[in-house]
Amino acid sequence: MYVTAISPVVLTIIIWIRALTLPGAMSGMAYFITPDFNRLAHPEVWIEGSVHGFLTLGLLGTDGHDWNDAIIGTVVTVSYGLFNGLVIFSVIGVVLSHESGIPIYKVITSGGFSLGFVAYPQAITYFPVPQVWAVLFFIVLLLPGMDSQTLLMEPVFCVIEEIFPDTIGKRRIPLLTGVTVITFLLGIPLVTQAGIYMFQLIDWYTATWSILLIAVIESIVYSWIYGGDRLSRDFQLMLGRPLPVFVRVSTAFITPGVLVFLVVVSIFKYKPPSYGNYEYPGYAQIIGWCFSIIPIIPSIIYMIWIVKNQDGILKKRLSSLLNPSVDWKPADKKARPVYQGLERNYKRSFKDLILFNLMGRGGYEQGTRETEDKHLEMDIINKDIHV
Structure with a gap:
């Protein structure tokens, strides 16, 4: 290297x-x-x-x-x-x-x-x-x-x-x-002699809107489903400081907003691929769209599979899947009890999440006395562990 x-x-x-x-x-x-x-x-x-x-x-x-x-x-x-x-x-x-x-x-x-x-x-x-x-x-x-x-x-x-x-x-x-x-x-x-045309076709479709779409989904999952407050808590556990303001606001608002706009624009501004004076025929464009969809298909299949294997009605399944897994915990054993205690007492409304993502307040910061004690305990542990 x-x-x-x-x-x-x-x-x-x-x-x-x-x-x-x-x-x-x-x-x-x-x-x-x-x-x-x-x-x-x-x-x-x-x-x-x-x-x-x-x-x-x-x-x-x-x-x-x-x-x-x-x-x-x-x-x-x-x-x-x-x-x-x-x-x-x-x-x-x-x-x-x-x-x-x-x-x-x-x-x-x-x-x-x-x-x-x-x-x-x-x-x-x-x-x-x-x-x-x-x-x-x-x-x-x-x-x-x-x-x-x-x-x-x-x-x-x-x-x-x-x-x-x-x-x-x-x-x-x-x-x-x-x-x-x-x-x-x-x-x-x-x-091969036709390799440049194949490369251009693959690059034209796989390196555009599918990447932007995946990035939009990731930013939404991090900031609004897992939650910016949880993300900031994990960041503090690992590095000893909360999520930086710019990263928090950018991940929650700027990045998804800009990328959604670019995805929409890329769809309306779509033009068939070309290389020099060569215009790709219709069947080649269909192949290109297949290349573009392939990176997303595994996520869709896995999503359907995991929803299907949950118990209860569809609303209950989705609700349980939108919460962090019980197996999600720090690698350091000292931090696990405090971390899991915070998760058990985790209560915040969507309004709290908006406030936290925007100003760093809400969620845990406005929690119960027990949650605040857990925060203090977490701060103490942070001085003794290195993740």
């Missing part, structure tokens, strides 16, 4: 330094950092930005440990992304434009896949000894790909091992080998 995380940074700096020695580097970077505020009026910009945020920062959730990790990881990721933009535009927007005599805005006709895998390698051919720079460029792409794939697949392995603890759970090497072989075989079609 040290090699795959640090080497691309070093190689990117080398490519950037070489680009700076060629004519027009500063004008290319100036083009990159010069804002076009008219673009903010286009909903597609906000949709692409939000999706890119989930895809980029989602990796931090698999490897972070606390609030500081989240902040540092976000700052580093965004900063490195901006630096990569400077490097790309110092190569594409400057070298290619300078050598060909074409204005930068005409060279940069599209972004995404075309920018990184078509225009950028083409621009490297203008470097002296282009073979060397091409090798460096694809190493820069390969190593972070291996790094991110490792982080993305680790939760998959953990889930499989926890479902089958006595069999597969004890055989990490065979599991790793099997999943690697299967995913390798599934990826072969994407490196």
Whole structure:
């Protein structure tokens, strides 16, 4: 991980330094950092930005440990992304434009896949000894790909091992080998002559509204079903401080509101996929919508299955399922009695929850004397345990 995380940074700096020695580097970077505020009026910009945020920062959730990790990881990721933009535009927007005599805005006709895998390698051919720079460029792409794939697949392995603890759970090497072989075989079609069209179709549908919809559901579950007050309590137990104000308000109000708006806009602004001048036929769009629905289907199936296996009428089943499981408790045994006592005395109205999510008051904070005593006991325990 040290090699795959640090080497691309070093190689990117080398490519950037070489680009700076060629004519027009500063004008290319100036083009990159010069804002076009008219673009903010286009909903597609906000949709692409939000999706890119989930895809980029989602990796931090698999490897972070606390609030500081989240902040540092976000700052580093965004900063490195901006630096990569400077490097790309110092190569594409400057070298290619300078050598060909074409204005930068005409060279940069599209972004995404075309920018990184078509225009950028083409621009490297203008470097002296282009073979060397091409090798460096694809190493820069390969190593972070291996790094991110490792982080993305680790939760998959953990889930499989926890479902089958006595069999597969004890055989990490065979599991790793099997999943690697299967995913390798599934990826072969994407490196054929038609691979770019398959990749574009999958990326067009799987990396858009389904991600936004899942994020909306998650924020609602955290803040309004499990409850922001419970979440803040758990946060304090683990880190010794309550949920930060911005995170509380953002998770409860800003995030779901903005994402619901973007989901609606993405539906009304939908346009069929295309790659260059190629327009995908109707059957390909149907396949694409299937790709888009697949990530959501397991959650729907599991939801139906778990509701079906509950006892009582439907209203009672839903009510019981919307409460935390009795098995949900701290890992530290010292904190369990206090934590479970708080849960037994947990009483708050929806109005209390709104007040807490908005101002940090309500729910537990306005509870009974017994609840307040439990809070005091929890504070004492917090000084003695580290989760």
